[in-house]
Amino acid sequence: MTAGPPPAGGRPARAVPADGPGAPLVLGLLLRWARTPVLVRVLLVYAAARLVSAAVLAAVARFQEPSDWTPEGAGYRDMLGLWDATWYRRIAEDGYPGAVPRDGAGAAQQSELAFYPVLPLLVRALGAAGVPFETAGAAVALLAGAAAAVGAHLVLERAARAAGAGAAVARRAAWSGAVLLCVSPPSLVYQVPYTEGLALALLTGFLLALLDGRWLTASALALLLGLTRPVAVPLSAVVVVHLLVRVRAARRAAPGGAPARPAGRDLLRAGVLLASSAAAAGLWPLTAWWLTGERDAYTATMGAWRADGRVEWLRPWWDVSQYLLGDVAGPLALVALVAGYAALLLSRRAAVLGPELRAWCLAYPGYLLLVLDPFTSLFRYLVLLFPLGGLVALRPGRRGTLWALVAASLALHVVWVAWLWRFSPPADWPP
Template identity: 50%
Template sequence: MIVLLDGLLSARQRAGSALHAAGARAWLRFTALPGWAQALLLYAATRVFAAAVTVSVARFQEQSVWTPASPSYPIMAADLWDATWYRKIAEGGYPLPLPRSADGAAAQSEWAFFPAYPLLVRLLMTVTGGSWEVVAPTTALLLGAAAAVVLRRLFARVAGEQAALAGLLLVLCAPAAPVLQYAYTESLALLALAWALLTLVERRYGWCVLAVLLLGATRAVALPFALVVLVHAVARWRAEGRSVTLRDRFALLGLLVASGVAGLAWPVAVGVATGIPDAYTEVQSAWRSGQVVWVVPWLRASSQLFGDVAGPVLLVAALAALVWWCTGPAARSLGPELPAWVLAQQAYLLVVLDPWTSLFRYLLLQVPVALLIAVQVRSRAAVGAWAVAGLALQVVWVAWLWRFSPPSDWPP
């Protein structure tokens, strides 16, 4: 019996050693690939997982105004929630005059949504002859692949290759990451943001202007990027002083102006097109219970979740911890730009957002947080545990928020 047990233990040890060796060889082959190929492989693996989750959840999707019961993957990825607004823009453009409800107030309409993604899909639909359900999520999927490549390069530029892979994995395993392959703007916004941050870090200011203008045509996040440009300029001036060339000074000034223009261009365009200067603000208020109020909605939401006293205290503590984390040694090792983006976007969200279930999706653009985690965790096993937890939360996000339970539900 003892001999038999010894044999079984030895066989188990040999099998474990063989698996470990095979895993080590696979890892070596993976890391030997070019950086862009590593990024695409990680992206492909996580997209297959998200697609499988989407197909599984679709079996439980009830019939609604948007989809039939148990829809196919293309319909599930292209016809829920705000994707319907992007479809209207792609197929019919923006409505004139400004749609209004019976009481004369601005109604919910396409003017609340930025044009870059739906117009790109419209162009591709025209060129290929494909339907919205095919072209829209496919476009988002490919844009997300490009974003993964650029993001890995950005992370490698500021933190090294190993941290870059870990940080990218955590981004792609974030709870709301399945939206990167749905008919939403997140994949294009992530590409534009990664491109803007990379070109800013590399001091290619002309390309950064283009990236910021694209970002401003995709999502309402170009204004906080202006703060990142300002932080970059101050940091460079403190490090180099008068040795900063006159050309770079003017380039940075132009980039700062371009960031402001990109942040205001769409609201101004909506006003000009409709003939109503504050039309964009009016349309946005149609999704709210009242006018935009700074910070108060965050306090209200925290009170609803955790109590009138504990909620605001926890909110303030969380924000203070975020500031402390983004100004600490690990964050400083990444340079000033990425931590500045985290704080700038969070400050912007405090001003403009009524936080609720959509917050998970908005936080997807807080990509430097994933890199900070990767830099501080370091252990591959710990990063893997973070990734697995994120994938589990993706199942929750798709089943709870992306799946629509008629007649009304919380938005993703």
């Protein structure tokens, strides 16, 4: 086929690439993104997700009705102080009560004693410099959430490599887990005065120290976590699994499979780790006892949030399953759900997480199943199961699956904020 005549002026027209004039720009951005250190990319994803959360919260604020918590025409900053943030404000400004508040019949009432002290103490430190509570609380949560996102990537990659996964699989698992942590439906809690981001930062630090064999560091972080959120009980299960794995590896490495004799220093460090992880679970209940002089100060206060005024093991889940699906189908569905989840974590596919992360993903929901009433705050509690996001990297068509989950998470994020974070007076479901 012959070429047409040149355009007026005698110079041939410059050919436009088939991909359009923007193709070089897109390619350049992709190359720059690929060359960016992976932890910087995690932080960029985290920052973008927090901008989305801020935009959603600002939009939802326009529909917030006036209440004891929010004024007429509430704005973004007003929305930061809703729900449990009010309890943390009271602790940061006034401290804890010296006795368990009770009604005329002697039943414990809701009070600050149900809320752990690390977050309000950090906020109080900023408040002493003149920073308003909402700003200080949001700053602590934002920084802790960023540390948690980076920590999740480091933990998942380290665990996958230790489990024998190839470098590429380990990188993919770490990336998908960190990204999904950043965009999860309740991820607004990483920028409001709540403790999930802080607990995640300490949890990932604990797991990373554990995997690296820095047991004394892990012990200190376990104790801090025991004063941040009521999630320290499952840590003991993770520690036991980790030590058993180490003993088994030592036996395999010993000549002829002879029992290995750990050094006295290792035994001491292991003992400190076990003791610290166990003590972390009772640290705040004991502190509440010391503050009030009442042995059951913490458990009695926690019971004030329950329908029957006390904490019951497992029964609320059974009752709710029967309420939703019937007396027979409900419990059967609950058992099937628990069994299916356990089978997934114990399967070969989940081996990429390594024994410690699998132990956490089994022990933590098991703990929630035992002590928690199933209600709307469960969505928020489940963000601590961040290792499950790493399994997305193993699915066929993993990239499409990951970005589909990101899109779904962001859509559900809008639903979560509009449905649960927005308060409809006089009473509403908590986030």
